[in-house]
Amino acid sequence: MKAEPADQVRLLDLQEIDSRLAQLAHRVRTLPEIAEIQRLDSRITELRDRKAVVATTLSDLDREQRKAESDVEQVRARAERDTKRLDSGQVGSPKDLEHLQAEIVSLQRRQGELEDIVLGVMERREAAEAEDAELDKELAAAQAEREAAEDRRSSAVLEIEADRDNEATRRERVAAEIPGDLLTLYTKLRDQYQGVGAAALRYGRCEGCKLALSTAELGQIRQSPPDEVLRCEECRRILIRTEESGL
Ligand SMILES: [Zn+2]
Structure with missing residues (x-):
């Protein structure tokens, strides 16, 4: 799947809002x-x-x-x-x-x-x-x-x-603001993986599963075109490159 890098980063904002909504729902229940x-x-x-x-x-x-x-x-x-x-x-x-x-x-x-x-x-x-x-x-x-x-x-x-x-x-x-196919994938993964469908790659680590990517995986990511929608090998969530990715 392809998506503009800016749209991918925007997905992290959506993820943050969804996490916040889940927290609020949890607070009401507890x-x-x-x-x-x-x-x-x-x-x-x-x-x-x-x-x-x-x-x-x-x-x-x-x-x-x-x-x-x-x-x-x-x-x-x-x-x-x-x-x-x-x-x-x-x-x-x-x-x-x-x-x-x-x-x-x-x-x-x-x-x-x-x-x-x-x-x-x-x-x-x-x-x-x-x-x-x-x-x-x-x-x-x-x-x-x-x-x-x-x-x-x-x-x-x-x-x-x-x-x-x-x-x-x-x-x-x-x-x-997010393209339909990316949003659909995100929603599917979010429902499947405890409310988190997209995660930032931060200093070589997936923020979704908190695991550090191997040097080989990071190498592969460096070579991927910026508009390629990546997935974490470990947790399968959408992995989003940011300025803090450490690539
Ligand atoms: Zn992961």
Whole structure:
């Protein structure tokens, strides 16, 4: 392939723009905020899961408390009934009287036990409510942190996109100056070789693969006409002669 030496050198400008565009795309994908947002998302999920567990505990305690309170009420009502019967003087036989008194004592003891259960449930409820409030605080903090990270990510992306648009405009201008067949070869090689399709020959070294060319290779290049499009023997990229080639 033949191409004017100036067009070949212009290809290096295009390569520089393409490398810069690839860097910008890489930066968008690897912004530190992305990892931070992911970490905060996991934290938020974990806190929400813990809140769900506490909500289940609270609803269990509600049920337990209602049950204990209704038990207290039942026992208290029965003791009241017994006391009324006792006070009415209608229970005649000493044996029945004794039985009734014993039942009242036992009901009062039972009521005390049940009231202790209610108190215990209320204490556990308070602890669960405190944990829930603490989780709410942590959740709000994590969400605020996530929002801030999201804002930082958005501004960083906007900045990178502005750079990218500038580079894209420059690229259009430079690409328009390069002959079609050279541009096609360059594009094919760039896609094939990690984003680098053209490299300068700099002080006897290919800037694409960083390898020094042999004396024989350099000799051959010296003899090639300036408009001959050369390829690096090692990496197959387009090798471009410049004033710094050391030929
Ligand atoms: Zn090379």
